[in-house]
Amino acid sequence: MMKFLPLVWAGLKRKKLRTVLTFLSIFIAFMLFAFLGALKAALSSGVSMAGLDRLIVRHKVSLIQTLPQSYKARIQGIAGVAAVCHQTWFGGIYQDPKNFFPNMPVEPVEFCAMFPEFVLNDAAKTAWLNTRTGAVVGRATAKRFQWKLGERIPLHAPIWGEPIGQSQWEFEIVGIFDGAKKATDTSQLFFRYDYFEEARQRDKGQVGWFTVRIANPDAAAKIAAAIDQEFANSPYETKTEPEGAFAQGFAQQIGDIGSIVMAVVGAVFFTILLVAGNTMIQSVRERTEELGVLKAIGFSNMLVLLLVLIESCCIATLGGCSGLGVAWLIIASGNPIPSLLPVFILPTQTLVSGAVLAVALGLVAGALPAWQAMRLRIAEALRRGA
Amino acid sequence: MSAPAQPLVSIRDVTRTFTRGSENVHVLTGIELLVNDGEFLALMGPSGSGKSTLLNLIGGLDRPTAGSVAIGEERVDKLSDRQLAAWRARHIGFVFQFYNLLPALNAERNVELPLLLTGLNKAARRRHVAAAFEAVGLTHRAKHFPRTLSGGEQQRVGIARAIVTDPTLLLCDEPTGDLDRKSGDEILSLLQSLNREHGKTIIMVTHDPHASARASRTVYLDKGQLSTTPTT
Helix, strand or coil, X not given: CXXXXXXXXXXXXXXXXXXXXXXXXXXXXXXXXXXXXXXHXXXXXXXXXXCCCEEEEEECCCCXXXXXXCHHHHXXXXXXXXXXXXXXXXXXXXXXXXXCCCEEEXXXXXXXXXXXXXXXXXXXXXXXXXXXXXXXXXXXXXXXXXXCCCCEEEEECCCCCCCCCCCCEEEEEEEEXXXXXXXXXXXXXXXXXXXXXXXXXXXXXXXXXXXXXXXXXXXHHHHHHHHHHHCCCCCCCEEEEEHHHHHHHHHHHHCCHHHHHHHHHHHHXXXXXXXXXXXXXXXXXXXXXXXXXXXXXXXXXXXXXXXXXXXXXXXXHHHHHHHHHHHHHHHHCCXXXXXXXXCCCCCHHHHHXXXXXXXXXXXXXXXXXXXXXXXXCHHHHHHHHC | CCCCCCEEEEEEEEEEEEEECCEEEEEEEEEEEEEECCCEEEEECCCCCCHHHHHHHHCCXXXXXXXXXXXXXXXXXXXXXXXXXXXXXXXXXXXXXXXCCCCCCCHHHHHXXXXXXXXXXXXXXXXXXXXXXXXXXXXXXXCCCHHHCCHXXXXXXXXXXXXXXXXXXXXXXXXXXXXXXXXXXXXXXXXXXXXXXXXXXXXXXXXXXXXXXXXCEEEEEECCEXXXXXXX
16 A cells, blocks of 8 residues: 555645645644643543542531541541541642642641552651651642752641741641652642641641541442441531542532533534545545546556545544644643643543544545545546546 | 457447436447457547547446447456456556646656556566656656646656556547647657557547548547548
8 A cells, every 4th residue: 555655645735735724723623632631631630540449528518618637536447447547628828829739737647558649758758757847749849849858838828827826837848759640649738737736726626528448449338328327417427428529529610521621622523524524525526537547547446435535544644643742742841830730641541542533533534535536437537627 | 561450359239328317318329340459540530429438438437338348358348347447457558638647746656657556566667667758758757747748748648657557458539639730740650659669559539630640540430320431
């Protein structure tokens, strides 16, 4: 088939401007596809990285309602529960509200055991245990603010006010953690709960939510029901759900990302299909005589069909893969809005499905003109040319 | 030396009828024609007389409504579309009135086209293309694109494309119809030389008596009927 490629290339070169414009429309569409894929991945990273063996226990009414820290011991006592740790939304602001990143007080030992996806070296763990105001920060945020180990970071916390006896919350960076996977969120900062508990002025003994590791993921529903039952009819009733569902609910606060992305991508690709299909139909119609000549000199109907399909696939694949490639380069060069998107990566799955989509676009756009070219009667084609 | 007497083309009682709306148009009726191997036949007739239709039937571009078309031992009218395409690639070289070169390919690539259907490798294809260009005297223009060639040169490229696979039969549809007299004469001389020196069997459709004079035999077609003398 390789020997026919110059013929395919000649078909594409025939109307250079039209080919370039079609290429560009496909290029832009696939760039958009890649960026939407990255956006979807960013907003659903919590879901994809959620542990199957982890449950989240929060206040039944809302996530912003706190729970007593004493619940930890009671949860630990429920059958099937392997470990429990808690987190609390701190909402600390570094210098300016636009410098947003999540920050939370945690219990270091339990926390590190619960979340192995946050990779912290032993020296950092030890330093964290030895430093009361110590904090560990994810690589993305450390890089964003160029924080180094040992640096002291002041945070302003509108939710909690100033710490007792101090003018501001101040933490020493004792460790920088990486993600175990590419999609792990490394935008967060964690500091010690005991320091937070001692220094905060209100709601002492209260925490935001609990993360529970269960021994058997298949028993998740049963254990979740048991936890909620434990606290039923109390002033702090709970809602327990798998970590994935919790993250999904969190992401869907701004809408069903998957559906929005699918709707945008669907509309774009339908338009591009019309553009590419129209280009190929025009191209074949203009070449009626040439196709007649090819058939006259012995090109079979099937070969002519294949040549038109290959031509269509070439422009779709070149445009599509170039769009995906450029998007990949841009995305790989850094997160443009780290305050909004904790991770910004182009998932391999998006790249692969983009490439498959590009070939499919070529096949669908080229199907009708290829069929017309195949059915073309030679004598009629030559007569039309004359 | 007498011409070989073995018929290469045998057309027996061929009829071609087209349907236009509810009307049947009889373009060819009861055509009988034998063309010997090595012959240069001119097929003359006024516009609409069915010359090109007959040429299309001989070249396997169309099928007769009735009758038989045989080239050598092959009943062309019995072949499937796929078989016809393969048969055309092996046995027929077409020369068109308007050259019909692919504008996006240079002359060399245009001539190479029929060879893409063979099993020849690139080097062998190149050799065949060079030989074809030499035969038509256009080696120095091989890299040029059709738009930069004169009409006569384009037709030479067209002839090179037609002969590059060394076909059994060369079918020329008004090969000088779009050329001035001088260029037309050159093309006719070239066809004559291919016939005389290389033994190519040629059937040429023309309405130009000057062109038909170069052929070894002329037959006339008018209102779908064939005769050996022109109708008045």
